[in-house]
Amino acid sequence: MTKIRPIRSYVLRQGRLTKYQSIALKDLSANLMIPFERSLINFNDFFETNDKKIILEIGFGMGDTTAEIAETLVDVNFLGVEVHSPGVGNLLNRINEKNIKNLRIIQHDAVEVLDFMIPNNSLDGIHIFFPDPWHKKKHNKRRLIQTSFIEKIQHKLKNEGYIHIATDWEDYALWILDSFKSLENFTLKSTDFFEKPSYRPNTKYENRGIRLGHRVWDILFIRQ
Ligand SMILES: C[S@@+](CC[C@H](N)C(=O)[O-])C[C@H]1O[C@@H](n2cnc3c(N)ncnc32)[C@H](O)[C@@H]1O
Structure with a gap:
């Protein structure tokens, strides 16, 4: 029987990993990443301060903006989902350098993360x-x-x-x-497109x- 391939919203590019990113993926994942599982997540198991608001970001790219937002909105816990390894490695480094406590990462297709974990x-x-x-x-x-x-x-x-x-x-x-x-x-929050909210850097x-x-x-x- 032929298996039907799901339509994905991304293409896994063979982006080159820098040495710094690949070290991050090896050394920082255990503490800063949440493994993909086919079971519901308990956010309290992964964030140091529980009972905060939870915001999911899908497709954070290199993640610099994600780190900046998490640093500003300290009363919110952020879960970033991305498939692209250089971006994940880069954000792991940002979290580590800036000692960001309220941001964790899942490296997987966000559609499946929503289906199984959230x-x-x-x-x-x-x-x-x-x-x-x-x-x-x-x-x-x-x-x-x-x-x-x-x-x-x-x-x-x-x-x-x-x-x-x-x-x-x-x-x-x-x-x-x-x-x-x-x-x-x-x-819709406004009747038309609205201006960029102040919490979102470029x-x-x-x-x-x-x-x-x-x-x-x-x-x-x-x-x-
Ligand atoms: C055009 S880039 C934008 C990245 C970043 N948000 C920015 O503005 O610089 C879109 C990103 O979404 C990611 N992406 C697309 N579909 C995804 C999915 N289903 N799950 C996780 N990440 C996804 C891609 O890997 C890519 O890094």
Whole structure:
């Protein structure tokens, strides 16, 4: 029987690991990473200070922005999910250098992390900054944000929890708004795209888009 391959929202690039990143992956993972498992996570097992808000970030890239946000919002615990090893190694180093206590990492497909590990009604927020745009029409099906994905996350967010997505592709921004349309549980925070919230520094990918003359859209929905 042929096995149907799931459509993934990423391609695992053979990005070169620096020596510093590969040492981090070897030496820091045990303390700073949460292994992927097909069982629900108990956040209290992994964060030093429990009972804080929990925010999940999907696709943090190199993670410098993620570290910066965690350093600023000390009253929130952050769980960053990424598949790309150089980014994971880089963020491990940031966490270690800055002694960040409220940020931990899972290196795995975020869709499966949501399916297997994240309990229902457990997240205060989800950050997705500059998801891969998959801008060719034939690749649109690989976009992370789809109605089926939003249906999945709506159960993971607490009441009044939010999802904040930023993109520099207008077509994807409109696609995102459209994908939320059929879901009654989400309210757009403003009637239009809104300005970047103060807690979000520019990301690496964003700066590249800005250099190419792209506009940036921040979209925020609240779960009712
Ligand atoms: C365009 S990059 C943006 C990175 C970063 N947020 C930034 O703005 O610089 C998108 C990232 O999402 C990651 N990604 C895409 N789909 C993912 C998934 N299903 N699970 C985990 N990471 C994913 C990719 O590996 C990539 O690093």
